[in-house]
Amino acid sequence: MNDNELTYDSKRGWIRIPVYLVALGLGAVVMLTGSNWIRENLVARRVDLAREVGEVQTRTAIAHLWLEEMVGGDQVEEQSIFDHLARANHLMDIMVETGELQAGWLIGDSVDEDVSEQVLVAHRKVQLFSDLTRERYDGYYAGLDVSIGSPIDVRYDAIFLDLLSDLRTIEQLLNDQLSLAEARSAQLFQTILAVWITLVSLAVWGIWSQERRRQAAETALHESEAQLLQAQKMEAVGRLAGGIAHDINNHLAAITAQCELVKLGAGSETLDERMDAILSTAGKSSAMIRRLLAFSRQQPVLRETVDVNQVVEGLEGMLVGLLSEDIELRTELSPALWNIEIDPSQLEQVILNLVVNARDAMPRGGRLAIETCNASIEEGALNPQLAPSAGSWVMLTVADDGAGIPAEVIDRIFEPFFTTKDSATGSGLGLATIHGIVSQCKGHVTVESTVEQGSVFRVFLKRSHRRVMDNEDELVLDEVLSARSTASILLVEDNDDLRESTQQILESMGYSVTAAMNGEMALEIHREKPRGFDVLLTDVIMPGMDGKQLADELRTRDPSLHVIFVSGYTDDVILARGIDREELNFLSKPVSAADLRKKLLLVLNRDAASRSQQSA
Amino acid sequence: MRVLVVEDERVLGSAIATALGAALSAEVDIARDGQTALHLAAEHEYALAVLDFWVPPPTGLELLEKWRDSDRMGPIVMMSGTYDGPERSTALMAGASLFFEKPFSLIDLVAGARSLLPQIDLNDVGTN
Numbered sequence: 031m032n033d034n035e036l037t038y039d040s041k042r043g044w045i046r047i048p049v050y051l052v053a054l055g056l057g058a059v060v061m062l063t064g065s066n067w068i069r070e071n072l073v074a075r076r077v078d079l080a081r082e083v084g085e086v087q088t089r090t091a092i093a094h095l096w097l098e099e100m101v102g103g104d105q106v107e108e109q110s111i112f113d114h115l116a117r118a119n120h121l122m123d124i125m126v127e128t129g130e131l132q133a134g135w136l137i138g139d140s141v142d143e144d145v146s147e148q149v150l151v152a153h154r155k156v157q158l159f160s161d162l163t164r165e166r167y168d169g170y171y172a173g174l175d176v177s178i179g180s181p182i183d184v185r186y187d188a189i190f191l192d193l194l195s196d197l198r199t200i201e202q203l204l205n206d207q208l209s210l211a212e213a214r215s216a217q218l219f220q221t222i223l224a225v226w227i228t229l230v231s232l233a234v235w236g237i238w239s240q241e242r243r244r245q246a247a248e249t250a251l252h253e254s255e256a257q258l259l260q261a262q263k264m265e266a267v268g269r270l271a272g273g274i275a276h277d278i279n280n281h282l283a284a285i286t287a288q289c290e291l292v293k294l295g296a297g298s299e300t301l302d303e304r305m306d307a308i309l310s311t312a313g314k315s316s317a318m319i320r321r322l323l324a325f326s327r328q329q330p331v332l333r334e335t336v337d338v339n340q341v342v343e344g345l346e347g348m349l350v351g352l353l354s355e356d357i358e359l360r361t362e363l364s365p366a367l368w369n370i371e372i373d374p375s376q377l378e379q380v381i382l383n384l385v386v387n388a389r390d391a392m393p394r395g396g397r398l399a400i401e402t403c404n405a406s407i408e409e410g411a412l413n414p415q416l417a418p419s420a421g422s423w424v425m426l427t428v429a430d431d432g433a434g435i436p437a438e439v440i441d442r443i444f445e446p447f448f449t450t451k452d453s454a455t456g457s458g459l460g461l462a463t464i465h466g467i468v469s470q471c472k473g474h475v476t477v478e479s480t481v482e483q484g485s486v487f488r489v490f491l492k493r494s495h496r497r498v499m500d501n502e503d504e505l506v507l508d509e510v511l512s513a514r515s516t517a518s519i520l521l522v523e524d525n526d527d528l529r530e531s532t533q534q535i536l537e538s539m540g541y542s543v544t545a546a547m548n549g550e551m552a553l554e555i556h557r558e559k560p561r562g563f564d565v566l567l568t569d570v571i572m573p574g575m576d577g578k579q580l581a582d583e584l585r586t587r588d589p590s591l592h593v594i595f596v597s598g599y600t601d602d603v604i605l606a607r608g609i610d611r612e613e614l615n616f617l618s619k620p621v622s623a624a625d626l627r628k629k630l631l632l633v634l635n636r637d638a639a640s641r642s643q644q645s646a
Numbered sequence: 647m648r649v650l651v652v653e654d655e656r657v658l659g660s661a662i663a664t665a666l667g668a669a670l671s672a673e674v675d676i677a678r679d680g681q682t683a684l685h686l687a688a689e690h691e692y693a694l695a696v697l698d699f700w701v702p703p704p705t706g707l708e709l710l711e712k713w714r715d716s717d718r719m720g721p722i723v724m725m726s727g728t729y730d731g732p733e734r735s736t737a738l739m740a741g742a743s744l745f746f747e748k749p750f751s752l753i754d755l756v757a758g759a760r761s762l763l764p765q766i767d768l769n770d771v772g773t774n
Contacts, residue, residue, distance in 0.1 A: 276700070279727030280655045283748035287661030290752045297664035307657045 089114035356395025391432030431484035549575030570597035680704035699726035714741035
């Protein structure tokens with residue numbers, strides 16, 4: 031693709047097409063006018079001339095005949111003789127005056143000159159013949175000998191024949207010219223037609239060629255745009271990877287350092303303290319990965335029913351610590367707020383990011399308000415600035431009276447890495463992360479802002495009709511959790527370390543565990559003990575048979591078997607395996623012992639509860 | 647002997663301080679940002695400093711540039727978690743005596759510190 035094609039202006043290309051059409055039209059007009067001119071000058075005038083010569087012949091012949099009859103004694107209209115001659119003379123005058131032929135160069139100038147000379151000769155002879163006719167006519171009435179055979183008759187006939195001969199010569203010359211003119215006219219017409227067709231072809235080729243260049247330029251432009259987009263994406267991924275690598279390397283350094291200290295027995299901290307430090311650092315990496323996945327909308331969802339007010343209240347202490355003393359924080363939480371379904375840590379992240387954003391917009395202090403309310407929006411009452419779609423929403427509003435967002439950048443604030451802050455303060459991921467989290471929950475986030483007056487961010491999250499687990503529920507759960515279980519678990523995990531550690535954790539809780547390193551082995555184990563397991567705890571993505579296929583097969587054999595899927599993969603990969611996180615029991619890696627215990631007990635107790643309901 | 651560790655990752659800073667304190671029989675101060683490090687350096691002389699490249703400002707590199715010719719500061723060891731970045735060459739060119747890319751072994755760090763402080767009779771890590 032060369033530069034010319036890349037800089038091709040497609041609009042100008044299309045503008046040229048009417049110009050071509052006008053040029054073709056003009057060409058057609060020129061061709062028709064030209065061919066008409068050729069016909070006029072080469073053919074029509076010569077045809078007229080030939081007709082005039084013929085008429086002169088006829089009239090002189092009639093005059094000759096009638097004068098001969100008159101002198102022979104016959105009765106004739108004597109005046110007619112002179113009328114015919116007058117007409118013949120008049121025609122010859124015209125031929126001399128206007129008989130100059132045009133475009134003789136097309137058929138040869140010498141031929142035209144011959145005709146002109148011959149016309150002048152014939153003109154003189156017609157005059158001579160007319161004079162002699164008058165002389166003989168007058169001689170007849172004067173009683174002179176003008177009879178047939180007289181000397182004047184001989185002269186009269188000779189001039190007449192001579193005149194006829196001249197006129198025939200002119201006729202012959204004109205015929206020759208006509209044939210030649212018609213041939214030349216046809217040739218010229220064909221030539222002009224050929225030129226016109228060539229022009230048309232060139233125009234069509236030009237249009238086609240321009241269109242092809244336009245398409246090539248467009249393709250090149252699209253390719254360039256795609257390459258630019260890819261480059262930007264790769265740059266973003268590179269920055270992201272760099273950021274992740276830096277933080278994870280920091281965490282790994284801390285973990286390995288603590289492990290080394292444990293091995294070396296250095297320092298005064300207890301093993302428990304070191305393990306806590308290690309777990310806390312590992313948790314930071316885990317939280318960071320969750321945040322990144324939320325940003326890319328691929329985070330494994332760990333949603334539960336949440337009261338937004340409780341989350342806001344739980345964060346208030348931390349928020350006060352985040353804000354400087356010159357920022358006044360006001361919360362206005364609607365008392366009968368609906369519940370929503372969200373990962374609570376994600377909701378915390380949304381609130382924290384919005385508050386930090388508001389704080390940074392008020393470097394000289396100001397007022398920050400966090401409000402919650404129910405928003406039931408009818409189809410007809412939609413205000414795009416307030417809510418993007420109808421439905422029952424819980425609305426979380428974070429408003430500040432800070433710097434505000436300029437109109438020219440407000441459409442870009444949710445883009446990843448877009449920031450108006452300096453690089454030390456803003457990563458450009460805060461609002462993008464909020465957008466990612468809210469979109470993941472099928473919610474919306476909107477912003478209204480006026481420079482120097484402040485910004486209002488509204489987060490709309492779908493209402494849930496489920497009940498939030500209260501303190502009583504937690505107590506019951508704690509009792510259940512503290513009890514040892516004797517259920518039997520078929521554990522399937524291809525990672526050796528993880529399989530062994532999970533088995534140890536489960537056995538420490540009292541479960542009877544049989545471990546398999548893949549789906550095929552699990553099928554074999556199950557075949558030997560068809561009713562021997564209460565729960566299948568399986569990884570999703572494994573070499574060979576995946577977790578979903580294994581679960582389907584085993585539930586065909588044993589419909590009462592409970593299944594818990596575990597995976598570190600993102601939503602897309604899991605959904606592609608036909609697993610719906612919302613409906614089935616699912617745990618995201620890394621799985622803590624507490625989460626594992628809670629999930630197993632919930633599954634087993636739900637089974638017990640449903641059985642007791644059935645028996646009742 | 648006094649050693650300064652400037653590291654914003656609390657758990658790592660603490661582990662480095664423990665290891666160096668034990669291996670060098672040194673008193674170790676920890677700063678989690680550049681500003682605190684400057685205050686500490688104004689108050690004490692340090693036989694060795696271990697600086698993370700990216701700490702809240704002034705950064706480890708800025709501290710290195712400030713301290714490299716100071717009589718009150720011994721050799722400076724730099725470290726960074728940035729993968730495959732220009733930090734190593736930048737730090738060494740700027741006067742760092744050693745550079746460690748995270749994650750690294752504490753034993754390597756202690757060995758490096760020992761090589762920079764040969765006059766000190768050191769005990770093995772963990773035995774002090």
